[in-house]
Amino acid sequence: MTEQQASEQQQANPATVLLVDDDDDILSLLSVWLDKAGYDVQTATSGREALKQFDLLRPQLVITDLFMDDLDGMALLTRVHQANPLLPVIMLSGKAQIPDAIKATHLGSAAFLTKPVQRQELLDQASRALNRAADPYIDAAFSQGLIYKSSQMAELVEHAKLVADSDITVFIQGETGTGKEVLARAIHDASPRREQPFIPINCGAFPEQLLESELFGHEKGAFTGANSRHEGLFLAANGGTLFLDEVGDMPLQLQVKLLRVLQDFQVRPVGSTRNYPVDVRVISATHRNLAQAVKAGEFREDLYYRLNVVPLKIPSLAERREDISVLIDHLLQAHQRRYPNRTRRYFAPEALDYLATAPWPGNVRQLINMIEQCCTLSRTEAIPLSLVQRALQDDPASRIQTLKEAKDTFERNYLLSVMRICTGNVANAARIAGRNRTEFYKLLGQHDIDPAQFRDRNNDD
Numbered sequence: 001m002t003e004q005q006a007s008e009q010q011q012a013n014p015a016t017v018l019l020v021d022d023d024d025d026i027l028s029l030l031s032v033w034l035d036k037a038g039y040d041v042q043t044a045t046s047g048r049e050a051l052k053q054f055d056l057l058r059p060q061l062v063i064t065d066l067f068m069d070d071l072d073g074m075a076l077l078t079r080v081h082q083a084n085p086l087l088p089v090i091m092l093s094g095k096a097q098i099p100d101a102i103k104a105t106h107l108g109s110a111a112f113l114t115k116p117v118q119r120q121e122l123l124d125q126a127s128r129a130l131n132r133a134a135d136p137y138i139d140a141a142f143s144q145g146l147i148y149k150s151s152q153m154a155e156l157v158e159h160a161k162l163v164a165d166s167d168i169t170v171f172i173q174g175e176t177g178t179g180k181e182v183l184a185r186a187i188h189d190a191s192p193r194r195e196q197p198f199i200p201i202n203c204g205a206f207p208e209q210l211l212e213s214e215l216f217g218h219e220k221g222a223f224t225g226a227n228s229r230h231e232g233l234f235l236a237a238n239g240g241t242l243f244l245d246e247v248g249d250m251p252l253q254l255q256v257k258l259l260r261v262l263q264d265f266q267v268r269p270v271g272s273t274r275n276y277p278v279d280v281r282v283i284s285a286t287h288r289n290l291a292q293a294v295k296a297g298e299f300r301e302d303l304y305y306r307l308n309v310v311p312l313k314i315p316s317l318a319e320r321r322e323d324i325s326v327l328i329d330h331l332l333q334a335h336q337r338r339y340p341n342r343t344r345r346y347f348a349p350e351a352l353d354y355l356a357t358a359p360w361p362g363n364v365r366q367l368i369n370m371i372e373q374c375c376t377l378s379r380t381e382a383i384p385l386s387l388v389q390r391a392l393q394d395d396p397a398s399r400i401q402t403l404k405e406a407k408d409t410f411e412r413n414y415l416l417s418v419m420r421i422c423t424g425n426v427a428n429a430a431r432i433a434g435r436n437r438t439e440f441y442k443l444l445g446q447h448d449i450d451p452a453q454f455r456d457r458n459n460d461d
Helices: 003-012 024-036 047-057 073-083 098-107 119-136 150-163 180-189 208-214 252-264 290-295 301-307 322-338 347-355 365-377 385-391 403-421 426-434 437-446
Strands: 016-020 038-043 060-065 091-093 111-114 170-172 197-203 240-247 283-285 308-315
Touching: 016 024, 016 047, 024 038, 024 060, 024 073, 024 119, 038 047, 047 060, 047 073, 060 073, 060 119, 073 091, 091 119, 111 119, 150 180, 170 180, 180 197, 180 240, 180 283, 208 252, 252 301, 290 301, 322 347, 322 365, 347 385, 365 385, 403 426, 403 437, 426 437
Parallel strands: 016 038, 016 060, 060 091, 091 111, 170 283, 170 308, 197 240, 240 283
Antiparallel strands: none
């Protein structure tokens, strides 16, 4: 797209940009650049003035100077994201140091530009920030079920695509409701086994004897109620993929038998004296921290390492809030397709703002249930805030974190940001954080952060 075409498109539907700088000359110059590019430019000469305008203007992008007397850019960024965590904010500064850029990145800045900023650089970053805010990274070729635009999910999907075209064992860790089975199915569908069965089983949903029978099968008469032979899911999935969900809940005795199958790729049904060869790719998942379960003696260490060949961690919905808006749009459209005769529903602006900051303990599954309930019960096209609050059974007091929770959240997000910037180099990350390597490794362990997840293939710590 040429600059003229981009300008024509902007002028047809201009995005509102709130420009904040206490230097009148810079404010005037940048306003002209953005205005000629087709943006609806609103200005403020201080952070406090910007906050007063924010609720009235509802901008799609904020561009702010870092150093201002009354309320600096960092404070403004924090206040803006308290109101709308999804809003892109570009930071400008002529005096910033590397720690300033790191802090701005940690707080959620879309870009950090140094003055004197170049015209094309500013326009490119503004366009990029607005496009990221508007368009998801949905990769329909990989999976129709993965809806996202956050960098965390984009990175996860890239890793999943790399392992899909092999038989390597994959271990998915994530909170309940994050979509572990969706990711596992996407890996299967992109693999050479795609034409063969994908069979999921929740290992925590069965008592031990029944789970053993479900996995490995049983012979007729093997136990009371075994009135016929049952081949089991390993044999049923032969040639395809078996997804062991909530494998961390599997009883210890059964873990031994599963380990033997993964070592020999042979199964022996309950009550049988014969082994049957199987060709199955195993993908497992759990919401538990299995490393801690191993230390507590609740999970076998040898099985843990057999399953945890390639670990993939799905972030919680609260950790990828950029995805909330595109998930809502996708789910509303899906609801409309299922019920084409019903009036199309959408969320009122204050309801959307509320959803962007909700805690989401049930993750994507909770979001799906909330949308189904609101679309069914809403008496108007615009779903009101009150109905959303009722659907989430929200107690405002329960949404306030304790001081320890807030500190832990800040510390973990800071560590993740530093590790991303340093591409997993612990020595450099520790230096930036002002800690020695031993202390920094301890912090990473406390927050269950693996440096390898951020490391380039050629980067050795």
